[in-house]
Amino acid sequence: MKHVFVFTLLALVLLPFLWIAYAAFLPPSVIYSGNFFSKLGFSLHNVRELAGLGFWNRLGFSLLVSSTVALLQLATSLPAAYALRQGARGLGLFLFLLAIPVELLLVPLYGVLFQLHLLNTPWALILPFAASPFTVFLLYQSLHRLPWELVESARLDGATEGQILRHILLPLLTPSLIAAGVLAFAAHWNLVLYPRVVVGQEYWTLQVWITNLEQRFPTDWGLLSAAAVFASLPLLILYLAFERRIVDTFEGSVKG
Numbered sequence: 001m002k003h004v005f006v007f008t009l010l011a012l013v014l015l016p017f018l019w020i021a022y023a024a025f026l027p028p029s030v031i032y033s034g035n036f037f038s039k040l041g042f043s044l045h046n047v048r049e050l051a052g053l054g055f056w057n058r059l060g061f062s063l064l065v066s067s068t069v070a071l072l073q074l075a076t077s078l079p080a081a082y083a084l085r086q087g088a089r090g091l092g093l094f095l096f097l098l099a100i101p102v103e104l105l106l107v108p109l110y111g112v113l114f115q116l117h118l119l120n121t122p123w124a125l126i127l128p129f130a131a132s133p134f135t136v137f138l139l140y141q142s143l144h145r146l147p148w149e150l151v152e153s154a155r156l157d158g159a160t161e162g163q164i165l166r167h168i169l170l171p172l173l174t175p176s177l178i179a180a181g182v183l184a185f186a187a188h189w190n191l192v193l194y195p196r197v198v199v200g201q202e203y204w205t206l207q208v209w210i211t212n213l214e215q216r217f218p219t220d221w222g223l224l225s226a227a228a229v230f231a232s233l234p235l236l237i238l239y240l241a242f243e244r245r246i247v248d249t250f251e252g253s254v255k256g
Contacts, residue, residue: 024226046226053213055206055227062189062206063234065125070184072130074177080131081139082165085148091140097133106197113198124198125205129188135180142176142249143169179249182238189235206231 027043050056084091109128110119118124146169154164170177195205204212210227217223239246 020225020228023221024229026222028222046222047230049223050226050230055209055230058204058206058209059230059234061203065122065205066185066188068126069129069188070181072126073132073135073184074181076131077135077139077180078165078169078173078177080136081143082161082169084136084140085143094133094136094140098137103193106194110198119198120200120203122199122203125195125203129184132184132187135184138180138183138249139173139176142173146172175245176249178242179246182242182246185238186235 024046025042025044026046028045084094113119113124113128118127150168150172151164154168159167189205190207191205192207192211195203195208196211201212210224210231213227214224
């Protein structure tokens, strides 16, 4: 009965995704006829339509922006987590920041970007996310699981803090850094409200572009399904490639 329950639940979860993947490659004639299963077919019409609407340019732009944000968060979070592990005061502040909904920061952040003349520029999508309290806390938990005697021994041998970070902690934290990078990428990739507010149509990310596509073609299920499928592929590939490391990182953080 346990196996039946698990497989039933799995089927219910996968059914919408399988349907979207199926509809993405159906010919328009099948979509509009309503005979989705009696008239099977395969067509790249929706893919070609997306290309004509500029989907792939938005996909490339979103990949660039989200990847840059993920790298910046890793570059800033590792030294911050190391400082906290060393005893620097500020852990309570990071925990407090984790509890603040991002939406509450949108209005003051808009004012800051306006004063810095960064509105409607790619930097408005990148700089506010260059540091993340969640990533700092995740790496801080990972540092707690490492044998700290390695760091103390390196100091006795005359290693600087930068050398300790680069040559000792960085290799040991590679799985946690990969997991944190994937989560940072996914969080920024899925933003909708923030990009719509701070940038114009020229710098819309893919998720904002898709919401606009839904308004323009509300009944074109094949086109919308194709956009959803290809927009999900980067996250799906990342999670499948690094699933074990993400799970191990979170299991270690919970145990720690």
